Amino acid sequence: MAEYTLKLRRYNPESGEAPFWEEFQIELEPHRSVLEGILKVKAEIDGSVGIRCSCRAAICGSCGVRINGRAGLACHTHLGHAADSGVHADGRTITVEPMGNMPILKDLIVDMDAVHWKKIQRVTPWLINKEPVPEREYIVPHENMVDVTQTMACIQCGACVSDCLSMEVDPLFVGPAASARAYRFVGDPRDAEQYERVKDLAEDRHGIYDCTHCFNCIEACPKGVAPMSQIMRLRRVAGADHGIVDRNNGHRHEQAFVTLVKEGGLLHEAELLPRSYGGDSWFGKFHPAAGQELLSSLPVITTALLRGKVTPKGVLAPHKLPKDALAAVQAITEKVERRRPRNELNLYITGYDDSPGAGDGDVHPLAADGDAMTSAPGPNPHRPTSASESESA
């Protein structure tokens, strides 16, 4: 047994009082979960503490909270681990508060309907099947099912939504969980509307190009869904496969980024903006759209100049790499570009079909030479799969 201080964020909108912190002392074994600690408080000290839970086994996704400032499942976090995380110097205090980016209903319970489920509904979270419907079943290629298994692992807990930095700035952002859900169907060859789905999410001002790659959703997810990676896949399908040049300039921005690094070995920030808006070449800056954007950015640029964050020399003469270093960067980009069309598999397996005869075991047959793709814990990617198998969520 060990002693812990559970510092819970309390809030009851009906009371009219502001939120406050309340501490409870409990004794439990370190391997017991934070949820068990909260339920002990509820059973023995204060029955009014609000927490949502059900399975207590990291399956139902009900008990999402912020533990020591980071989103996660209360039933999937050991008391001992949370207390030892170094956040609180005494090694026994654990703070638990409701998840972020969602309105609080009571204490640790947030309104998932108002944000999370609304966004999930936004991406048409069901299969729009191709016609004609086969008499028995659709046979889905093995690789395609491997690809979508990662998104199927989502338990809709909302932890990624809670910690999404873009959503904090733009609450209308479609967000990590809904984007991962969208990829679930974009990556499914039975779906009839892949183009429409990615076009919709690319053109939406709050869609896939609203993500700032902060990695928070990857860290928060208790199921390894890696929502940010699914967003990057959606972008690749939209930009590379369907050639969608979106009105948010997201695809052009990515292209400009790659071209600038390829040309100079380093990013030339002053060129990035005009190329993102006006086209991926030196002439991009003369495009009316680039001029308009530069004009509207003038206050920011002026402040940056005044504070010395940008210098006229830096704008006109970008950093230069030594010749051999530049050649090395260009060799890498050429190697990547020479690759055959990519296999869009999941995080457990990723790579290119350079060596179809490669062995079994931990290395997938689709592993590229020198880019061994190893199986990580998760759904078994080698298991034969048919379309008739059911989803986990």
Ligand code: SF4
């Ligand atoms: S990586 Fe993108 S989607 Fe994920 S938390 Fe950050 S901004 Fe949100």
Ligand code: SF4
């Ligand atoms: S992607 Fe992960 S963190 Fe987000 S809702 Fe699904 S399981 Fe939870």
Ligand code: FES
């Ligand atoms: S109670 Fe079901 S996931 Fe925690």
